[in-house]
Amino acid sequence: MYVSGVGIFEDDLSEDIKFDFQNLISDGYSLEKATSILISKYVPSLRKYEENVFWIALAAIQWEMGRLEPLVKEKAINIIDNKSDLKRWWREPELKEKREKVLKNLKEKLLSPNSKI
Numbered sequence: 001m002y003v004s005g006v007g008i009f010e011d012d013l014s015e016d017i018k019f020d021f022q023n024l025i026s027d028g029y030s031l032e033k034a035t036s037i038l039i040s041k042y043v044p045s046l047r048k049y050e051e052n053v054f055w056i057a058l059a060a061i062q063w064e065m066g067r068l069e070p071l072v073k074e075k076a077i078n079i080i081d082n083k084s085d086l087k088r089w090w091r092e093p094e095l096k097e098k099r100e101k102v103l104k105n106l107k108e109k110l111l112s113p114n115s116k117i
Helices: 014-026 031-045 048-064 070-083 082-089 093-110
Strands: none
Touching: 014 031, 014 048, 031 048, 048 070, 048 082, 048 093, 070 082, 070 093, 082 093
């Protein structure tokens, strides 16, 4: 997985998830169906750290689009709370700290009202 930074969509996997979700919604799929399609497409072949990226990216794009599914929200918040996503940054303490801030900000968003919802 190519990573260009610590932001939510700064790796190729999260960019793919964002692109695929937006396309499924614009093609008329419901939130639930689009989520189901992405889970079936991605999750079976992902490593553990990639699963973290999947749930975090999906939660972020769903929130941005005003369509946050409860299961996705719960998965992302659990990953943020248990800090399992930060394990992949262990060799880069400064980047790990920056990623932790990004995730903290995302959690605040996910827990806040979204005017689009």
